[in-house]
Amino acid sequence: MSALLEYKCPCCGGKVEFDSGTQQMKCPYCDSEFTIEAMKEYEAAQAGEQESSMNWDTNAGTEWSDGETAGMKVFLCQSCGGEIIAEETTGASSCPYCGNPVVMKGSFDGDLRPDMVIPFKLDKKTAVEKLSEHLKGKKFLPKMFKDQNHIDEIKGVYVPFWLFDADSDADVRYEAVKERRWEDNRYRYVEKSYYSVRRAGKIAFEHVPVDGSSKMEDDLMESVEPFDYKDAVPFEKAYLSGYLADRYDVSAEESIKRANERIEESVKDKFRESVTGYDSVKAEHTSISLHNGTAKYVLYPVWILNTTWNNQKYTFAMNGQTGKFVGNLPLDKGAFWRAFGIWSVICSVIVYIIKVFLLK
Amino acid sequence: MDIFISIGLGVAIAFIIVFIQKSSLKSVVKQRAASCYIKDGSFKLNTSTDVFLYKKTEKTEKEKKE
Numbered sequence: 175m176s177a178l179l180e181y182k183c184p185c186c187g188g189k190v191e192f193d194s195g196t197q198q199m200k201c202p203y204c205d206s207e208f209t210i211e212a213m214k215e216y217e218a219a220q221a222g223e224q225e226s227s228m229n230w231d232t233n234a235g236t237e238w239s240d241g242e243t244a245g246m247k248v249f250l251c252q253s254c255g256g257e258i259i260a261e262e263t264t265g266a267s268s269c270p271y272c273g274n275p276v277v278m279k280g281s282f283d284g285d286l287r288p289d290m291v292i293p294f295k296l297d298k299k300t301a302v303e304k305l306s307e308h309l310k311g312k313k314f315l316p317k318m319f320k321d322q323n324h325i326d327e328i329k330g331v332y333v334p335f336w337l338f339d340a341d342s343d344a345d346v347r348y349e350a351v352k353e354r355r356w357e358d359n360r361y362r363y364v365e366k367s368y369y370s371v372r373r374a375g376k377i378a379f380e381h382v383p384v385d386g387s388s389k390m391e392d393d394l395m396e397s398v399e400p401f402d403y404k405d406a407v408p409f410e411k412a413y414l415s416g417y418l419a420d421r422y423d424v425s426a427e428e429s430i431k432r433a434n435e436r437i438e439e440s441v442k443d444k445f446r447e448s449v450t451g452y453d454s455v456k457a458e459h460t461s462i463s464l465h466n467g468t469a470k471y472v473l474y475p476v477w478i479l480n481t482t483w484n485n486q487k488y489t490f491a492m493n494g495q496t497g498k499f500v501g502n503l504p505l506d507k508g509a510f511w512r513a514f515g516i517w518s519v520i521c522s523v524i525v526y527i528i529k530v531f532l533l534k
Numbered sequence: 535m536d537i538f539i540s541i542g543l544g545v546a547i548a549f550i551i552v553f554i555q556k557s558s559l560k561s562v563v564k565q566r567a568a569s570c571y572i573k574d575g576s577f578k579l580n581t582s583t584d585v586f587l588y589k590k591t592e593k594t595e596k597e598k599k600e
Contacts, residue, residue: 184587206588215585313555341576350584361593368587378576382568393564400570439567444577500561514552521551522544529536 181213184349184370216370219347220459227463228342228434235286235471246411248421256389258331259285259419270329270418270478271389272487285421286471290406291332293413294475294494298328301477301492304499308490314513316506319483327480330494332414332473333395334386334422337403338379338433340467345374346445347459350452369452373445379437383474384429386422390476391489392432397500398493401474405495409473419473426469438462 181190181199188203190213199208208216249258251269258270268274302325309320348371356363381403385395407413441462449455475494480487483504490501 206590208588212585212587215583216587219583308561312558314559345581357596359596361595363591363593365589365591367589370585370587372581372583372585373579374581375577375579377578378573379568379571380573382571391562393562396565397562399565433568436565436568440569440572443567443569444572448579448582502562503559505556505559510552510556513555514548517548517551518541518545520544521547522541525543525547526536526540529540 181217184208184216184368212370219370219372226438226461228430228437228467235289238285238287246414254389257421257423259421260414260417268327270327270331270420270480288334288409288473289470291409291413291473292401292403292406292475292495294330294417295405296477296492296494296497298330298477300497301328301479301499304492304497305479305490305501308499308501309503312503314506314510315503316509319504325479325481327478329478330417331390331476331478332417332419333390333476334420335383335395335472335474336386336424336426336429336433337470337472338382338384338430338437338467339470340382340437340464341376341378342437342441342462342464343374343376344441344445344463345372345461346442346457347372348446348449348455348457350449350455352451353453371449371452371455373448375445377441377444379440381470382433382436384424384432386424386426386429386471387420388423390420394489394491394500395476398476398491398498401493401495406472413473417475422471426471429469437464 182188183190183201183204183206185206186201186204188201190199190201190206190208192198192210193200193207196207199210199213200206246259249260251257251272251274253274254269254272256269256271305325309315350369350371352367352369354365354367381401383395383399383401385392438460442457442460446455446457477492477494479490479492479501481490482488486504488501488504490499492499
């Protein structure tokens with residue numbers, strides 16, 4: 175006995191049947207009609223769909239050679255548990271994360287040696303100048319914050335990152351709709367034409383960074399991006415001289431999830447951009463697979479500035495390569511509500527004038 | 535009635551204005567995607583199909599003017 179072939183309705187999911195009257199496929203539940211070719215294409219697209227597979231090779235970093243770590247010490251902050259690495263002679267005295275004193279814990283060994291480093295391109299003086307620029311023109315910034323602008327601590331820190339490279343294949347199916355509207359004397363009409371859209375292809379990523387330190391706030395480090403990898407050089411201990419190096423405590427395997435999230439969003443965005451000419455588009459099935467996924471362990475330069483105001487700690491960060499400066503600022507609530515009140519009065523008056531005098 | 539509508543709209547517009555101004559205080563945000571890290575020239579589409587499925591028309595009666 176031959177097996178029955180079933181087609182599912184793209185509109186309601188019911189079983190469609192061949193209608194001998196119209197010579198087309200028809201859904202008895204929602205009355206939608208489809209050509210046979212359209213049904214075949216739709217079913218073929220769904221049959222070929224695979225689940226996403228995003229796997230990585232995370233053997234990054236190398237081992238230190240004999241004697242290379244001599245003179246490097248690990249400093250421990252007993253307040254927040256942060257660990258930083260510096261040359262013995264750097265004289266690290268306070269924690270870049272919380273500002274409390276650090277103590278020398280011991281010699282630095284056993285960690286992975288970084289593959290690459292982007293050396294600091296901008297100095298401490300530039301970081302202070304950028305802070306002043308950052309405070310300019312900010313509405314609702316308390317005046318006292320600007321006037322009492324003193325920095326407790328500025329530290330040049332090499333932050334550990336895991337960099338992910340990968341080639342990806344993606345296959346995305348969308349439901350897309352074109353609308354046509356018109357009206358006559360009695361009715362308004364909306365005609366919606368539904369399409370099954372498929373886009374499949376490849377896209378490659380390189381140097382997607384994920385912060386390898388749990389002490390450095392991930393959102394702060396992502397805010398100073400992007401770093402330009404073309405300035406990266408093979409790691410030498412000499413680059414650490416005069417700076418601190420944050421110790422990695424998040425493994426490459428733990429960082430994969432974040433890399434996957436960002437790559438997946440970029441793949442979806444890029445493929446979605448290729449679907450044009452529709453009034454609405456909705457992705458129905460997305461399949462992303464990664465190949466040649468590799469991770470590298472690198473150090474990126476970041477200036478960290480800490481300031482305290484009204485018993486609250488504010489942390490600013492500057493990209494030590496590009497100078498991008500970020501940091502959340504406090505809000506002057508009084509100024510905010512005063513401005514809201516004034517704007518409400520002005521806008522209400524303008525709207526009233528437009529409505530009463532110009533529109534009638 | 536005009537006064538109430540004007541006040542309502544005025545407050546809504548003022549809300550939008552001051553919230554846009556307030557947003558300049560916040561510069562620390564998590565990145566949503568990795569668009570800066572796409573390898574140049576690596577995006578290639580192998581399959582691009584747009585298949586028409588079906589059409590639906592809805593109509594609504596207009597309000598009768600007196």
